[in-house]
Amino acid sequence: MTKKQKKMLQRILVSAVLYAAAIVIKHTIGPAKWVEFVLFAVPYLFISYDVLIKSCRNIMHGQVFDENFLMALASIGALALGEYSEAVAVMLFYQVGEWFQSYAVNKSRKSIAALMDIRPEFANIEVDGKLEEVDPEEVQVGQTIVINPGERVPLDGTVIKGDSSLDTSALTGESVPRSVHEGSEVISGCINQAGVLYVKVSRPYEDSTVAKILDLVENATNKKSRSEQFITKFARIYTPVVVCMALALAVLPSLFDGQWSVWIYRSLSFLVTSCPCALVISVPLSFFGGIGGASKKGILVKGSTYLQDLSEVRTLVFDKTGTITKGNFxxxxxxxxxxxxxxxxxxxxxxxxxxxxxxxxxxxxxxxxxxxxxxxxxxxxxxxxxxxxxxxxxxxxxxxxxxxxxxxxxxxxxxxxxxxxxxxxxxxxxxxxDEIKEDSKTAIDLLRHFGVKRFIMLTGDTEKVAQKVAGTVHIDEVHAQLLPDQKVQILDQILKTKNEKEKVAFVGDGINDAPVLTQADVGIAMGGLGSDAAIEAADIVLMEDQLSQIVTAMQISKKTLRIVYENIWFALIVKALVLILAALGITNMWAAVFADVGVSFIAILNAMRALKVDKIRQ
The missing domain is CATH 3.40.1110.10 (Calcium-transporting ATPase, cytoplasmic domain N)
Incomplete structure (x- = not known):
């Protein structure tokens, strides 16, 4: 837990103890009304002061209708009606829900933060026969750096002396070490496991693999999916509407029967139930978990919008060399x-x-x-x-x-x-x-089970070779002997003739396919390890040069979307049911607390499942 989370947990525990003590005193001693008010006001103010301050601050800035406003209004209303116990309960359980949200987000961030550990802290350069630690950003192209066993490779370059093996798992998710020797290219972010390496730097830090990957991951959450955008817009309209409905519920029936306290209580229960926390929290959290789970498998997704689009891909277009085949001619x-x-x-x-x-x-x-x-x-x-x-x-x-x-x-x-x-x-x-990759045929067969209907290969190679490769890996359609601009034209035709609800993905090696990667609904770069073009042009970068990673990415995408829809429907159905019951007076504020905090808690737990990548069943 972070310091802020620990402090909040202490507040919750202290408030819960004070709240329990107030309930015990109320039912054993039966104090005067003003004493009862003081007993419950202490835990109320202790647990809710930050929510009350935020609500006032937001109102002053014109941001009235948010969850802070709803919770403040409902709890203060309950206090005014003499329902002291329920007023404290509303705030206490709301803060519990907020704490679990913070904890869940922090946990899902750690899976992505693990990737942030690839950031090198220093580089060794030799000065007067001694090694000196310097900032990687200070090292110039052409300089020689020394990487000792156990140290992280700080910059991209070429080995000029030494033999070793590199742990690339932080970048690729692959646990098997990669052997390097004189003449081998090494990329930043890997860990040197064995011998001392002397590496001639080929690129400055800002253009290095590790810098580009970190930039990609840090900005991954900026591109919201359509589901997230919908929930954000929904909450903006939904919250003012339910506040107006609650106000109508409090006033209109009271004008006819004069039971103001009864209808105001029902409207306050209505307000607590209507809080959109479960939707606003769980949907982004699900996508965040999906991106985190993918990063652990060496799959970098540039934003949740691409994670959602991937689940809707029905046409997959491939480059041949370096994608379906090894490219080792x-x-x-x-x-x-x-x-x-x-x-x-x-x-x-x-x-x-x-x-x-x-x-x-x-x-x-x-x-x-x-x-x-x-x-x-x-x-x-x-x-x-x-x-x-x-x-x-x-x-x-x-x-x-x-x-x-x-x-x-x-x-x-x-x-x-x-x-x-x-x-x-x-x-x-x-x-x-050229050799076909061992997993190409299996990956394409598995992708059919994930809903991909059409497989197309675009290549500059001869018709004869292209057809033989396509037949071996079960690709349906082949376009051979293409110039780079012809690949773009064919993909443009595919995009024009597709169903509006279906997406087209292009899979290339990221070196010379940048125009096509950019044009597709989802651009997937194969073997992005160290490829500038892959990281720049693609929406999804597969750090291992294997088609099977597309299957894993598709699996993560579909699981994430399934969790998102489960949370949306669960929250809407429970809230709609409790809203109706609250308006009819069948349920009290405790049911409203469950409809808000309980539903949020269950949705958060469900969203956390997106972090785990299930084993693919063949």
Whole structure:
């Protein structure tokens, strides 16, 4: 508990003791009315002073109709009618409900706050042969930092010396350590478990992975879901309406039968019952719990609106490379024309020497290690086609079939074909294969059980390869050989033809799919670990490069929405029933207290279930 919560709990306990003592004295001694008033006024003022002050302050600022006003009006009215015991009970149980709300919110915040523990406190730099601790924000790009065993990686960079394993669980939810060695990329927020690492910083702190994630999480609750927006608007209209109804209940019948105290008491019970605390508290708390539960599984949701939208996704659109497949390309076949295989690979590697695309990296890996990149000039990338460059004064083109000026052979294997031409003349083909992720097929099958009806794959790869991948993982519809702008156009068509109540999600690797991620109703970035584009463009970032995390995210989304609707209906039904009974005089203020505090308490307990992620049943 926080200090404020402990202090409030002490107030509640002291007030409860004073309240119990007043009841005992009342029923054993039977004191005079003014003595009874004093006995109950002491615990009343002790437990309610802050509510009374807030109510007065809000009235002065024009904010009349809130729960503080309702509780103050009802309890003071009960005191005026001589119902001292019930006046104290209203305030005491209201404060109990508020305390449980505070405790529940604090607990759900801790699941997200656990992610805040990734914030690095210092970075070690070597000065005159000694390690000096400095603020991570003071370290410049290019400087070398030293990370000892047990310390958190403070900045993104590349290992230049040392071998170790990193605990990435705070970022990904994955418990298996990740091995790193010289040349490995490391990201901030992980914990060094074994050896000393010397890391060359590649990005300043404000652009680091940990800074971006913290910013994302800290702002996650700012984007309210439609359910939260509805409850907020509902409460603004609902509260003044019930106050007017309570006033009418107190005045109109009394004009006919003259029983003012009876009808005023009923109207006060009506006011206590009508307090919208259960709705105003439990709905945001449910979404907060859902976001917290997702963060524990390495799923970062940028706001509750996206958590609600995810539950309504019926069409899921995928990128292929790095999403359904691993993106770990390897050269499986080389078919040169007029040169040997090594020469063809070297030529393609030189042309691709400045590219970071997975295909380019695989070609460079298969080529000779000592290539002179100074031979390469005037490199030009042609989107959706390939690379054009001047190598030793010759025009070399490396890319797909669209890049070639003549008909080229198709590959025989399960892979992507890269063609090479020199001065317009065809010089051969390099076939590169990619592996399908182990969980892709299982994840797509499970997503069907969560209500997704349509699966579509958009890829720049060949029709043959795309169809083979789609058939293996049970994807319904394929659009192949697409340029980046064509992916946007197709997604736009899908969005125009969908049902208004259904959502379309796009799943990409977050590196080159930013326009499509932004355009979709829900943009989901795969393998967002260290990817700036993923964190910037996506609505949901999956820190593990696994499709199965979408299943977990969908499960959390549906469970959270189910809890929200349970709380809404439960609160409305109980309150409506007690409001009617209170107006008819069948129930007293104790039932009203249950309809307010009791319902809020039950709704809060139910909302806390959103923090727990259930095991997926296959």
């Amino acid at each position: 390897t050269v499986t076949n080389v078919e040169p024309v007029g040169m040997n295989s090594e020469q063809l690979l070297d030529l393609a590697a030189l042309a691709e020497s400045h590219s970071t695309h997975p295909i380019a990296l695989s070609i460079r890996k298969a080529a000779s290690k000592d290539l002179d990149i100074n031979r390469v000039q005037d490199v030009r990338e042609i989107a959706g086609h390939g690379i054009e460059a001047q190598i030793d004064g010759q025009k070399v083109c490396v890319g797909n079939a669209k890049m070639m000026d003549q008909k080229v052979p198709e590959g025989n294997g399960f892979g992507t074909c890269v063609y090479v031409s020199v001065n317009g003349g065809y010089r051969g083909m390099i076939e590169i294969a």
